[in-house]
Amino acid sequence: xxxxxxxxxxxxxxxxxxxxxxxxxxxxxxxxxxxxxxxxxxxxxxxxxxxxxxxxxxxxxxxxxxxxxxxxxxxxxxxxxxxxxxxxxxxxxxxxxxxxxxxxxxxxxxxxxxxxxxxxxxxxxxxxxxxxxxxxxxxxxxxxxxxxxxxxxxxxxxxxxxxxxxxxxxxxxxxxxxxxxxxxxxxxxxxxxxxxxxxxxxxxxxxxxxxxxxxxxxxxxxxxxxxxxxxxxxxxxxxxxxxxxxxxxxxxxxxxxxxxxxxxxxxxxxxxxxxxxxxxxxxxxxxxxxxxxxxxxxxxxxxxxxxxxxxxxxxxxxx
Numbered sequence: 001x002x003x004x005x006x007x008x009x010x011x012x013x014x015x016x017x018x019x020x021x022x023x024x025x026x027x028x029x030x031x032x033x034x035x036x037x038x039x040x041x042x043x044x045x046x047x048x049x050x051x052x053x054x055x056x057x058x059x060x061x062x063x064x065x066x067x068x069x070x071x072x073x074x075x076x077x078x079x080x081x082x083x084x085x086x087x088x089x090x091x092x093x094x095x096x097x098x099x100x101x102x103x104x105x106x107x108x109x110x111x112x113x114x115x116x117x118x119x120x121x122x123x124x125x126x127x128x129x130x131x132x133x134x135x136x137x138x139x140x141x142x143x144x145x146x147x148x149x150x151x152x153x154x155x156x157x158x159x160x161x162x163x164x165x166x167x168x169x170x171x172x173x174x175x176x177x178x179x180x181x182x183x184x185x186x187x188x189x190x191x192x193x194x195x196x197x198x199x200x201x202x203x204x205x206x207x208x209x210x211x212x213x214x215x216x217x218x219x220x221x222x223x224x225x226x227x228x229x230x231x232x233x234x235x236x237x238x239x240x241x242x243x244x245x246x247x248x249x250x251x252x253x254x255x256x257x258x259x260x261x262x263x264x265x266x267x268x269x270x271x272x273x274x275x276x277x278x279x280x281x282x283x284x285x286x287x288x289x290x291x292x293x294x295x296x297x298x299x300x301x302x303x304x305x306x307x308x309x310x311x312x313x314x315x316x317x318x319x
Contacts, residue, residue, distance in 0.1 A: 079285030099270030109194030118205025138198030149265040208240040249305035
């Protein structure tokens with residue numbers, strides 16, 4: 001197992017290097033100057049702006065700047081934010097837990113909905129439950145997160161006044177009241193992301209289960225006298241989860257993309273909103289670091305998916 005994980009990590013290194021090279025080149029060639037306001041400000045001498053550009057190497061060739069950035073990243077130096085006036089790694093670590101909390105909760109919610117609904121619909125194909133589940137899944141998958149987010153705010157915040165629509169990390173309450181407020185403000189963004197993911201997962205779980213329950217070994221299990229719940233849970237469901245794990249891993253870029261939109265709607269102080277604000281202010285060190293963190297998280301989730309394959313299907317070898 002250790003050798004397998006080590007090999008996968010070594011394979012991921014060239015991928016991350018290629019991603020970082022493309023991202024850095026695109027950002028370096030994109031229009032915009034982080035020191036544009038200093039240049040146009042009459043109170044700032046031109047030599048000050050020139051000195052800052054020379055300090056950060058903005059006038060150097062792209063290849064030289066990339067190698068300098070790569071060497072700094074290898075030493076743990078993620079750069080300096082031009083706008084926030086602080087180290088990029090400190091800025092990201094302040095916001096990353098909030099994003100992972102929202103995304104992780106949404107993924108758990110999606111799995112808790114998709115797996116039982118998809119399995120139950122597959123065991124009763126073309127029933128009323130199956131038709132209702134398919135209809136709701138199509139509706140949920142067709143609605144973008146920004147629409148459902150605004151709809152949730154309109155219904156649960158403005159009309160019913162049940163939930164806050166602005167996420168804040170500065171909650172004055174303490175103890176159990178603090179926990180309750182944290183849960184209340186996370187309900188809507190988690191529901192928006194979770195229901196969107198659950199809609200596509202439900203269809204996938206149903207399709208995977210329909211393929212598995214028709215196989216010979218499932219028929220044999222039933223012929224041996226095993227009950228339907230045991231046949232489904234112990235024999236069919238485990239093999240059906242293999243393509244579902246693949247779907248969850250491959251959907252992580254879409255989840256992070258949806259999180260960026262959701263964080264903007266609910267004013268969540270995560271790395272998604274940090275990415276948008278950094279793009280608007282041409283804060284390229286932050287944009288580069290955040291997008292690279294997204295790439296690393298996607299590679300990590302794919303590695304976790306590969307490990308889960310071996311647990312779900314013993315025929316898969318880690319050698």
